[in-house]
Amino acid sequence: MSRSVMWFRTDLRLADHPALRAAVEAGPDGVVPLLVLDDHFWGPGASVRQAYLVQLLHDFSDRIDGLHVVHGSPATEVVRIARAVEATSVHVSADFTPYGADRDEAVERALAEIDIPLVRTGSSYAVSPGRVTKDDGSPYRVFTPFFGAWQAHGWRDPAPAVRDVTWIRPEGRTHRIPEASAPDGVRLPPAGEAAARARWREFLDDDVADYADVRDLAGADRTSRMSVHLKWGTIHPRTLLADLAPLRSDGATAYARELAFREFYADVLHHRPDSAFDYYDARFARMKYDEPADDLEAWKQGRTGYPIVDAGMRQLLVEGWMHNRVRMIVASFLVKDLHLEWQHGAAWFLDRLVDADLASNQHGWQWTAGCGTDASPYFRVFNPTTQGKKFDPDGTYVRRWVPELRDLPADRVHEPWRLDPPPADYPAPLVDHAEERRESLRRYEAIR
Numbered sequence: 001m002s003r004s005v006m007w008f009r010t011d012l013r014l015a016d017h018p019a020l021r022a023a024v025e026a027g028p029d030g031v032v033p034l035l036v037l038d039d040h041f042w043g044p045g046a047s048v049r050q051a052y053l054v055q056l057l058h059d060f061s062d063r064i065d066g067l068h069v070v071h072g073s074p075a076t077e078v079v080r081i082a083r084a085v086e087a088t089s090v091h092v093s094a095d096f097t098p099y100g101a102d103r104d105e106a107v108e109r110a111l112a113e114i115d116i117p118l119v120r121t122g123s124s125y126a127v128s129p130g131r132v133t134k135d136d137g138s139p140y141r142v143f144t145p146f147f148g149a150w151q152a153h154g155w156r157d158p159a160p161a162v163r164d165v166t167w168i169r170p171e172g173r174t175h176r177i178p179e180a181s182a183p184d185g186v187r188l189p190p191a192g193e194a195a196a197r198a199r200w201r202e203f204l205d206d207d208v209a210d211y212a213d214v215r216d217l218a219g220a221d222r223t224s225r226m227s228v229h230l231k232w233g234t235i236h237p238r239t240l241l242a243d244l245a246p247l248r249s250d251g252a253t254a255y256a257r258e259l260a261f262r263e264f265y266a267d268v269l270h271h272r273p274d275s276a277f278d279y280y281d282a283r284f285a286r287m288k289y290d291e292p293a294d295d296l297e298a299w300k301q302g303r304t305g306y307p308i309v310d311a312g313m314r315q316l317l318v319e320g321w322m323h324n325r326v327r328m329i330v331a332s333f334l335v336k337d338l339h340l341e342w343q344h345g346a347a348w349f350l351d352r353l354v355d356a357d358l359a360s361n362q363h364g365w366q367w368t369a370g371c372g373t374d375a376s377p378y379f380r381v382f383n384p385t386t387q388g389k390k391f392d393p394d395g396t397y398v399r400r401w402v403p404e405l406r407d408l409p410a411d412r413v414h415e416p417w418r419l420d421p422p423p424a425d426y427p428a429p430l431v432d433h434a435e436e437r438r439e440s441l442r443r444y445e446a447i448r
Helices: 018-026 047-064 074-084 098-112 143-153 193-206 208-214 227-232 237-244 250-271 282-286 294-301 307-319 324-337 342-352 358-369 384-391 396-401 433-445
Strands: 004-008 031-037 068-071 089-094 118-123
Touching: 004 018, 004 074, 018 089, 018 118, 031 074, 047 193, 047 227, 047 342, 068 074, 074 098, 089 098, 098 118, 143 250, 193 208, 193 227, 193 237, 208 250, 237 250, 250 358, 294 307, 294 324, 294 342, 307 324, 307 342, 307 384, 307 396, 324 342, 324 358, 324 384, 324 433, 342 358
Parallel strands: 004 031, 004 089, 031 068, 089 118
Antiparallel strands: none
């Protein structure tokens, strides 16, 4: 008997899945579709992602007529299941996050004790972290040269979808998917491989050609929203790149560049796992920061008095998602107007974003905070009012998410405090941006 275990993680799909194909080839007598709910991720916090994962597990389980879900330590549970079905191999997509790499090494050691190999095939990236290096073998610290080397490296074509798999379930069970509800008021996006494919096709048909011109316009809402599907692996970036390849639009080029940014940040985290929670540029740890207080809570709840910031934070509370340009604006406000350390904002995003990816989230925050790789200079302080006027010129985005300002004219929707009288039910600005910008620059000068 040749049986295998396919240990799913953030790769819940059947198409373009090299690890699954390897598991099927290694297990002609059956493949166990296993998912381990790990307490490292399945604990307090991150309730939005947990609720989405439950929705996703039900979808995938229905597609394969029973995902085998267990709860516990992977080093214990993967070994137990492999032993129970007398598997000859366990298959995974390689994980390059700090925790994921350590977890997989622990499972590999535990499996080796019973002479079962852990086989890593493929990853969540078109080009896995560590593959693209400078001529001397050192990693890139700046995106633009990484992007060129990434393109030159290239990637394989998408793998064909598996078909007619003989799925087996140990102990006669199919799944033990737990219950998890999203916080009140949160609208989760559609989950699953079919939803990912449908959304991607819609974007290709309607929006990719104009992507370079409209992607920063928050009110237009014409971004792909594929980040959640890439996060959970219901579609592979190689699939997206294959569909983009024959297109000759600036939008397609710009979108491929954004996919490369995701892979750049994964590469950075792979080489510097400490940068997940510490400063990539250690100088910034010496900067003077304020202690979080009511200002942090006002930021979280979208009550800062700056409309574009509040619109973004309220979108996050409702959709578990935020427009990318607005993510930069709200991050700059937290770090450079409120003088709080970037980790406070990054933690809130990890808790509330359904698409929260450790590498992209943490290094996106460090970019805006000026302390990361290829960072936005610290002295580039986003003015929330001018940013709002530039990227939401008619106020569509603000009106959508800040109902108190819905009836304001376009020339005042980003500056409601200029009205006489200002809206009674909307807060006055939490801080004076011009004054806090000067303060941020003073603090930066002290560490230069």
